Amino acid sequence: MKTNLLCRLMLVLLLIGLAGCVPSLPTEANPAKPSSTLKEPTAITVLYTSDEHGWMEGQKEGQGAANMVGLWHEKEGYPDKGRFLVLSGGDNWTGPAVSTWYQGSSMLEVMGAMGYQASAVGNHEFDFGLDVLKSRVTASPYPFLAANIDYKKTNAYPDDLGIRAFTIIDLQGVKVGILGLSTKATAYTANPAIVSVFNFEDYTAPLTQAAKDARQAGAQVLILVAHLCEQDLISLASTAQELGIVLMGGGHCHLGFSQMIGLTGLVDSAPFLRGYAYAHLLYNPDSGKTQVKDIGLQPNEGGKADAKVAKLVQDWSQKTNVQAGVVIGYLKNEIFRQSEAMQALIVGAWLWGYPQADVALTNMGGMRDRIPAGEITLGGITSVMPFDNTLVEVHLSGTELQSVLENKLLTPPAIGGLHRSGTQWVLNKTGKPLEHDAIYSVLVNDFMYSGGDHYTELARYDPKAYFTAIDWRQPVIDWIKAQHSSKSQPLDDAILTLEK
Template sequence: MFARRLLFTLAILACGLVLACQPASPAPTPTPTPTPTVSSAATATPPATTTPETVHSTPTTDEIRHLTILYTNDEHGWLEPHERDGRRVGGVAELLTRWRTEEGYDPADESFLLLSGGDNWTGPAISSFFDGESAYEVMDAMGYDVSAIGNHEFDFGLDVLKARMAEGLITYVAANIVDAETGNIPEGFTPYTILDANGVRVGIVGLTTTSTPYTTKPNNVASLRFRPYDETLREWVPRLREEGADIVIALGHICLDEIQALVPTAAQLGVDVLTGGHCNEFVADERDGVHIIIGGKHWESYARLDLDVDPTTNRIVSANASLHTHTPDALTPDPDVAMIVARWRDAAADVLEEPIGYTENGIKRGSALYNLVTDAWRFAYPNADIAYTNLGGFRADLSPGVITVGDVYGVLPFDNTLVDVEVSGQDILDNFACCGGTFSGMRFQGGTFVLDNGNPLDRDATYHVLINDFMYAGGDGYLFGEQDPNGYDTTIPWQQPVIEYIRALDTSPEAPLETRIDTSHRGWRR
């Protein structure tokens, strides 16, 4: 595993080095959108430098150091093959086979770096049920060296993330996350690492999306502050160079538009590679000598970047980036990874029987059940002003007695995720007029829609509305996807907040669920 090639990882504790930085307001939440493939440049332009160049003899082919980066992002715990647009895609055991047979990958080969742009865990039950432990184990078995920290790495709490990082099997880097009070790198966090890859010292500095306070549970990151990306690179890239990094990678969980805005700073500092995530984009590009790669999502695709480095100048003399989709058909799963996935699949099946609450009389499809689900979404994602869902997704009632995790999946059986859209009040009314539905955060009262704060829904105001991805894709005729083409797919399975909410209500035969939820009619309609 490449971890054996680790030269050193700088882990600065809260009591350690004080960073000279000023507080900064969080940047606005990026607006993710699928991105078409961008053509890749074959040759890198050397970064600008203020020191005169030294003339060196031309290196021979044997002297050139070759590196291959395999890159994924936004994996979200999708360990198994799954359906996408009518075809099977993904599957980690099959992907490892593809990398071995088609890319020549070997975890023990020092010329390969296996990197992730973050958001490794939150996703289907096989990962979310276990706070991402299954995805972490699989990524270690595949040979991942370093990952950025994504906003969803915080979904299960700061302690869970710190525990994963402390295991040390995969290095997680984030240089722009600081303690909100001291401005120091928080205890347990690592801003950068330097690896020895085929004789090249590769410095990797991490960048986490500044939208994190609004795209994970806010309480989980209340003690942290997320610094601007350019400010962070200006502080840490010179340090990487001082400590002997031959090339520098900014491993980012940031979107393409943010990367493009960062290129001038990166080029000035001599950053060689910028990577992305968070917006599920699929990109290979080169701008001003900076190579940009983003690998898609859910292990359905990946990016490859080949670099040739001149050891006499420590400069990239040639580069080639390529994008690859992954379907599991006709591939024999890697047996070791397949065994790990099967073990976690069996464990997930056991979790479905786990009790999470109690209802005395049962809860049938209607106001009480609709309110329970949409209230749970806003409970888990408080950035939303309104939660809104279609009625066709409700496929079962909650039966009297003990409520299990499996019961929630019976009510909401589809593999949907939650999408945050920004739309006007008029847009919300247009969706209700065309397609009906049910909601949290507003109700129909006195002939108009009224928000929870008592104010009427403003047709001209903009609201964050949490919907499911079926609705966003135009299912049942909903218009949200047209109204906000840049909606943010949180990748949160729509069942997970309901499970957490029922647990939090702490129900029992003495305090059944129906006594702890809003059973009023808010104005839903089919």
């Protein structure tokens, strides 16, 4: 296996080497070249995605990482015909098994092979803990950027994790400063046990400092990669323009957009590699100014798969299929499809894995199989929950939650965190009845949130729900593993203790 990994690494390095336009990042041993000798206005093409969430295989056929690179070849002449920047707005991983089971390392390798040169630090970059983040960032073929994170205790910048405020990329004679920002929402959208050591600062001051530092380090063009929603970018746009930032890339809200505010371009792509945003820039070495010629969005459709990236993705997919046989626990008695035990296992594990939530609801139709007695495998959990759903955190008032639970048009869902006592719904966390005006955090799956099985009230009550991007099976898998069950100590009793 080691040799195999080594081969892949060499392949990535070879790819980077072959892609003439992909610059080596400046290090102390390899400083950025002195000021440009370019005479003519110089075109730069930015290819931008965010919230890739590990979807190297694509959510449907022809929408994967390899097809995306194919489109870049076809539409933009990437990588040989011009100067290219391939950038991400963060949340590279946490998604399907092919990414999550390897804690993001598989996606990092694929994005490296695609030629990414920098990424913002998304809230999901913290999902596997700080040690994993550090090893990912250290091994990454591209840097992770965020200027607005510091340790609460010391106010120190987390450069011990390898995160940087900015990087300078020498694009064949044009020095481009890429600045990064993380969303302030990371403080409560990532696991607090992991991120509570950090402040996620307001954006303006850290961005201003990073822009100044990048200029001092020789940047001639400034671009921002930010794990920030459109509204936050719009609020920052006038500051960005004053700082001479020509392009702001967003992330986190899973909405593609492109617009100009003054002279600054704002873009974000569709999530999950469903598409990319592009910006064509023109740098004028005489005036030192950069102009946005054209920005827009391109869906990831019809791209001829790039052979090298396709091979890499295929290798990871095969490895993941082999993993499906991995045993994660042991059951004495079969758990029947849609049984009380199955409901408890799913919603209970969600609340265990996402303790910020008060209540968890999942539609009964999403439970597709039983779990036979004996060894429980990863593939067995996939059979029960075959859809690639993710968890969505919805905020509902007591009245709204009650209306969902008592809607006669719906097949009652599996309910966790809440129980019935007489005519009242009682919250397990507090032991108190639901209050009409209090706001509760409710986990559902994205199928329900999008109105599946007639759960249309959810999005109507909370149109701005938080898409956690967590695969809905992952907490179930993680909980089963954490019980360390075996033939002599089967899982059955532990399921009864799960909060339902």
